[in-house]
Amino acid sequence: MLSRNVVSTCRHRSRACLHAPSRSLASVADAPSSSAPSSDPSTSKAVLHAAVILNRSPIITRTPTLFEKAYYAYQSRIRRALFNPFPTEFYFKTGSLLEKKFAREEKVREREAFGGPWTLNREGPESEEIGMTSADQTESMGEEPMEPPASRVHESDRTGDVKSLDRMGERNLYLLIRGKDHTGKEVWRFPQGGLKEGEHLHQAALRDLTAECGENIDTWVVGKKPIAVHQASLSESAKKSLGGEELYTFFLKAHILAGQVRPNGKNVTDFAWLTKEEIEPRVDKAYWASVKDILSDF
Amino acid sequence: MSSSLLAGVSKQKLSLRVSQTSVRYAGRQESGADPKNDIIRRSLYPSNIRNRPSPVGTWRPDVGRRLQRAIPSVQAHETIERAWFLHQRHIRRARAAELQRKFESVRGAMETLRHVAPDLYVEANKEEDPRARSSAETELLKKLKGPEKKAVEARIRGLFPRELRMPTDTPPKNGWIYDFSPVVRPSP
Numbered sequence: 001m002l003s004r005n006v007v008s009t010c011r012h013r014s015r016a017c018l019h020a021p022s023r024s025l026a027s028v029a030d031a032p033s034s035s036a037p038s039s040d041p042s043t044s045k046a047v048l049h050a051a052v053i054l055n056r057s058p059i060i061t062r063t064p065t066l067f068e069k070a071y072y073a074y075q076s077r078i079r080r081a082l083f084n085p086f087p088t089e090f091y092f093k094t095g096s097l098l099e100k101k102f103a104r105e106e107k108v109r110e111r112e113a114f115g116g117p118w119t120l121n122r123e124g125p126e127s128e129e130i131g132m133t134s135a136d137q138t139e140s141m142g143e144e145p146m147e148p149p150a151s152r153v154h155e156s157d158r159t160g161d162v163k164s165l166d167r168m169g170e171r172n173l174y175l176l177i178r179g180k181d182h183t184g185k186e187v188w189r190f191p192q193g194g195l196k197e198g199e200h201l202h203q204a205a206l207r208d209l210t211a212e213c214g215e216n217i218d219t220w221v222v223g224k225k226p227i228a229v230h231q232a233s234l235s236e237s238a239k240k241s242l243g244g245e246e247l248y249t250f251f252l253k254a255h256i257l258a259g260q261v262r263p264n265g266k267n268v269t270d271f272a273w274l275t276k277e278e279i280e281p282r283v284d285k286a287y288w289a290s291v292k293d294i295l296s297d298f
Numbered sequence: 299m300s301s302s303l304l305a306g307v308s309k310q311k312l313s314l315r316v317s318q319t320s321v322r323y324a325g326r327q328e329s330g331a332d333p334k335n336d337i338i339r340r341s342l343y344p345s346n347i348r349n350r351p352s353p354v355g356t357w358r359p360d361v362g363r364r365l366q367r368a369i370p371s372v373q374a375h376e377t378i379e380r381a382w383f384l385h386q387r388h389i390r391r392a393r394a395a396e397l398q399r400k401f402e403s404v405r406g407a408m409e410t411l412r413h414v415a416p417d418l419y420v421e422a423n424k425e426e427d428p429r430a431r432s433s434a435e436t437e438l439l440k441k442l443k444g445p446e447k448k449a450v451e452a453r454i455r456g457l458f459p460r461e462l463r464m465p466t467d468t469p470p471k472n473g474w475i476y477d478f479s480p481v482v483r484p485s486p
Contacts, residue, residue: 084351114368154469293402294404
């Protein structure tokens, strides 16, 4: 009926669709709320929980695949072949040290791109024969030698420390918590909690996150809209304890910018920062079905 | 290819230097003046006598030979290009599919919210205005000073935080910042 029209109009639009419904559905949203109280008393009373998908974005760029590396090398070779000659006389004073340094580096680059006259497939030591090492060069120029940059592979990658936020620098990591769900069972789930009176979804989400994970994390909730919903099937006892017929858990997206999670010992015992494939085996099937689409593949 | 061009030209009895300006910029000027000025002049007004390739010129006599050295063959080059475009298309399709899945999930969640809690739905749909400041925030900002004030002012609702870092080729020297003390921020 009405919802189907909404769905079909949304399908034709782009991402702006989510902003548009606030205008096009304004008249529609008022009507049910004015005609009846928040939910129909004869059917189920819904209990809402707000959960947070806390994401640590990638720290380092992706490693190019072998094909990509080969293609980039091929393209730079073509560019090098087609370049006009470089105006060394303009950039360097004739006979200066800097010009000699440049000539040395150019020779290395040329050899790297095309291979020297008699080379088949030489690597590292070749460049050192042709020129001094970069440390010597910079010292001869009177500059300070630069520290080498940090390695792309962190210690926690080798040990497999899932609590570390430096692990898997290229991937998106998500916070998974070992705690009690609505039935009281210990499961791996995302941090969640209930809503208070008059509270909005994103406010409740932030409050529940700090309650379960401690305050020593710098988070940024991306927006007010939920990104996924999980409807849990409830047993009779669970329905009584919650005070409602249905339980909806709305997930909101947030980013962690600094800090580390400190679980409160009460209903949260353990935590882990995991990639999408690592989350799948730890989590219930129904839960995973609701959540899998919102996690980034890489 | 060049032979056919030459053949065409010789028929019309024209010299090889077809397009020729009347003004010729000189090469070196052995006048004993400051060589720096000479170098700058030659960079700004390169010699347009076509006898050798120059840094800003378009005349390259040996392009064919250099290309032969760089690429295996025309067919191989075209195959490589096609493979690359195919690879890019796979990546693009995968990315678009992932975004589509994420969007559908958001839409489904908003639909459920609309049925379950319409008032929360209305709140979720409200746009964030970066310029708006709640009364609680202004009150708090009056009391704070220094770095605390900066921390509260820095996080503007509706905009990305500055600390959301771009991925770089290597990670930061000190790694992730594990020590963080909480900042009191008024809720919107």
